[in-house]
């Protein structure tokens with residue numbers, strides 16, 4: 643177990659040992675609520691509140707890219723009432739996004755499929771993306787209706803279409819070309835992935851992008867994830883040796 647003192651700020655870790663991109667799988671809202679005899683929806687509302695805090699904490703540490711898994715392509719399988727509630731919370735989140743950032747220069751980008759998302763959410767996505775497009779201190783990527791397999795398939799389909807149309811040669815499909823067809827085009831791969839709740843799996847999040855990502859699985863439910871847990875993750879990350887297949 644890692645204990646972080648009060649002074650656990652950026653100055654305690656050399657900037658080059660901080661991740662440039664942190665990805666979060668915010669898991670455990672339902673269990674958090676159940677433990678308290680509350681409805682799952684309250685767990686999601688608490689989770690959404692916690693997300694705002696975590697984004698601010700990352701910003702103050704100068705983390706350049708933060709991505710979060712808000713709704714997976716598989717989450718449609720949940721009861722309609724819960725899906726509706728999650729959509730409502732997402733809508734609220736997007737509507738208040740700029741106000742909640744209190745002037746921080748954060749660019750908000752949404753990844754995932756637009757297909758199947760309600761009209762009002764699509765409108766808010768367009769609004770918040772264009773409104774924050776000029777912000778350059780941090781990119782905050784929210785995955786909504788996102789699935790890594792679907793993203794890879796979509797890229798393959800597009801590339802196959804380009805080859806069939808004669809605008810691309812199959813032998814020119816290299817990593818850079820393929821990555822340019824992913825939703826995360828232009829965004830560096832996550833250096834650190836944090837999944838709360840004790841589950842140790844990707845659940846279809848950033849499959850291609852996480853090939854060399856460092857994983858951290860704190861035993862805490864997402865609504866309980868505090869700045870202290872973020873610092874613990876950063877200390878763990880700072881002590882790792884990434885080899886990328888080399889020595």
Ligand code: IPE
Pocket residue numbers: 668669670671672673674712713717728839
């Ligand atoms: C994560 O919390 C939020 C979403 C998947 C949208 P869960 O709802 O998965 O919470 P648990 O895993 O049931 O506790």
Ligand code: IPE
Pocket residue numbers: 667668669670711712713714717841843845
């Ligand atoms: C992953 O969590 C999706 C999000 C956090 C949005 P889930 O709770 O849906 O994942 P599984 O079903 O436990 O793998």
Ligand code: MG
Pocket residue numbers: 669670671
């Ligand atoms: Mg879950």
